Amino acid sequence: MAKLYVANVPDDLYKALRERARQARRSIAAEVLCLLKENVPTEKELESRRGFVSKLERQRSKNRPNRRFPSTEEMQREDRAR
8 A cells, every 4th residue: 555645734634633633533644545535536436426416417408398398489479369
C-alpha cells in the first residue's frame, strides 16, 4: 500500500481536520483517508457511475411520450375555438 506525506498544510485547515477527526473518533491519518475515499473516485467507481448514467438514459428514452405537446399559440387557438 502506498504512503502519502503532505507538507505545508495551513494551520486553519489542520485545525479543522483535527477537529473533524476528533468528532469522528479517528486519527488524523484515518480521517484524511476517509475524506479521500469519499471525494476522489477510483477508475472502478467512475466506470460504475458511467454505467448508471447510461442505464438512466436508456430508461428515460423508453418512458418518453411519442406525442408532441402543443405550443402555447396552438393552445390559445384551440381555447378560442371553443
